[in-house]
Amino acid sequence: MDLSIDHRPAYATARVRLNAGEAIRAESGAMLAMQGVTISTSSGGLFKAAKRKLFGGESFFLNDFKADRDGGEVILAPQLPGDVVKLDIDGSWTMQGSSFLACEPGIEIDTRMQSLTKGFLSGEGLFVLGIRGRGALLLSSFGAIHEVRVDGEYVVDSGHIVAFDEGLDYRIRGMGNWMSTLFSGEGLVCRFRGRGRLLLQTRQPEAFGKRVGPLLPERREAR
Amino acid sequence: MKHEIVGRPDFAMLQLLLEPGESIRAESGAMVSMDSTLELETKAQGGILAGIKRMIGGESFFVNTFRAGNQPGRLHLAPGSPGDLHGMELAEGESWMLQSGAYVAGGTSVEVDTKWGGARTFFGGEGLFMLRVTGPGPLFFGSYGALEVLDIDGEMVVDTGAIVAFDEGLDYRVETVGGLKSLLFSGEGLVCRFHGRGRLYIQTRLPAPLAAFLHPFRPVKQESSDD
Numbered sequence: 001m002d003l004s005i006d007h008r009p010a011y012a013t014a015r016v017r018l019n020a021g022e023a024i025r026a027e028s029g030a031m032l033a034m035q036g037v038t039i040s041t042s043s044g045g046l047f048k049a050a051k052r053k054l055f056g057g058e059s060f061f062l063n064d065f066k067a068d069r070d071g072g073e074v075i076l077a078p079q080l081p082g083d084v085v086k087l088d089i090d091g092s093w094t095m096q097g098s099s100f101l102a103c104e105p106g107i108e109i110d111t112r113m114q115s116l117t118k119g120f121l122s123g124e125g126l127f128v129l130g131i132r133g134r135g136a137l138l139l140s141s142f143g144a145i146h147e148v149r150v151d152g153e154y155v156v157d158s159g160h161i162v163a164f165d166e167g168l169d170y171r172i173r174g175m176g177n178w179m180s181t182l183f184s185g186e187g188l189v190c191r192f193r194g195r196g197r198l199l200l201q202t203r204q205p206e207a208f209g210k211r212v213g214p215l216l217p218e219r220r221e222a223r
Numbered sequence: 224m225k226h227e228i229v230g231r232p233d234f235a236m237l238q239l240l241l242e243p244g245e246s247i248r249a250e251s252g253a254m255v256s257m258d259s260t261l262e263l264e265t266k267a268q269g270g271i272l273a274g275i276k277r278m279i280g281g282e283s284f285f286v287n288t289f290r291a292g293n294q295p296g297r298l299h300l301a302p303g304s305p306g307d308l309h310g311m312e313l314a315e316g317e318s319w320m321l322q323s324g325a326y327v328a329g330g331t332s333v334e335v336d337t338k339w340g341g342a343r344t345f346f347g348g349e350g351l352f353m354l355r356v357t358g359p360g361p362l363f364f365g366s367y368g369a370l371e372v373l374d375i376d377g378e379m380v381v382d383t384g385a386i387v388a389f390d391e392g393l394d395y396r397v398e399t400v401g402g403l404k405s406l407l408f409s410g411e412g413l414v415c416r417f418h419g420r421g422r423l424y425i426q427t428r429l430p431a432p433l434a435a436f437l438h439p440f441r442p443v444k445q446e447s448s449d450d
Binding site: 012028030032033039040063077210213220222 | 378440443445447
């Protein structure tokens with residue numbers, strides 16, 4: 001498998017070249033163009049898929065693109081403007097559901113439940129994606145991707161988290177004193193601890209939606 | 224006519240330098256700025272029917288022609304959405320198919336025609352019509368997101384919403400991907416299968432998913448169910 005990432009950071013795509021028999025597993029709807037590959041749609045295990053859909057904010061189905069011959073090619077893109085990065089993982093990562101773009105088929109994707117306090121307070125829902133295995137993982141972000149190497153403690157707004165490795169754990173904390181927590185606009189944050197890699201996105205989709213949404217015409221909803 | 228594209232790929236803008244006597248046709252609303260020496264003529268090119276046909280094709284009813292009189296003049300043009308621009312010089316009789324809305328500007332000798340894309344393009348969600356542009360002359364088109372150039376030799380399958388422009392020599396048909404399960408659940412909807420040899424430009428983002436993302440953030444007007 002040979003991979004290039006183009007048009008960074010605003011409208012990034014991943015161009016994946018596959019030899020005969022090689023495959024890549026992608027988020028549904030991510031394919032822009034393909035040649036010399038066949039597409040098959042799988043849930044990757046019904047129970048896992050249901051969990052992913054219900055709790056991870058991910059789609060139920062994943063698409064496998066498999067090359068029938070050498071020189072197969074797929075161009076993948078996330079739905080929103082933003083960056084794509086490739087990680088060669090060997091171990092376990094935690095990521096936000098909306099950041100998953102694609103991975104090699106040997107990598108396992110599961111939904112992990114956060115502790116109640118983490119889930120509710122972070123505003124990111126109770127579930128995150130757990131990625132385990134060895135191979136290439138493609139992540140996408142809203143805005144650009146910024147990597148931080150944490151050694152010790154580090155504070156992040158939960159909406160900006162893309163992914164982090166197993167060397168890190170976090171707790172939800174208030175920001176500064178109670179005045180800051182309530183009025184700084186930063187609210188509750190994730191306080192990471194440990195040693196590892198942390199990927200952040202430089203914009204938050206939720207904040208963008210709140211900025212633009214009110215400018216759109218009302219939608220009607222039955223009471 | 225000299226041209227340069229600045230601000231690529233996120234917010235590309237076309238800079239043109241028109242020599243005395245030269246002119247260019249542009250999509251209505253595309254002008255950003257120009258030297259005051261340039262003359263602008265607005266008309267429903269080819270008459271009212273042609274104007275209506277253009278609107279069906281996703282273009283504007285009126286076409287603006289910018290012309291340099293006795294002096295040269297600078298003209299800046301930009302499409303409506305964030306993204307890239309591409310310029311090419313069409314040879315005599317050379318034809319390209321453009322996704323409706325991609326056309327930004329063209330030489331006065333370039334012919335722009337609205338073409339029925341076939342009933343099935345409708346289901347691709349991209350409208351029923353495409354534009355067929357024929358040289359000679361310069362042509363400029365734009366994308367949402369970046370532009371990716373794909374040189375096809377054989378076969379290529381493309382998301383219908385990603386198509387920006389392609390060589391008229393390429394054969395294409397709209398179809399579903401994979402088996403029944405992929406049709407229903409792959410999220411890929413309909414695709415366009417190209418055959419032959421030629422160049423295709425695709426855009427790296429689609430406007431529809433952005434609109435779908437923003438939809439839940441719209442203000443809600445509560446309506447009682449009994450009215």
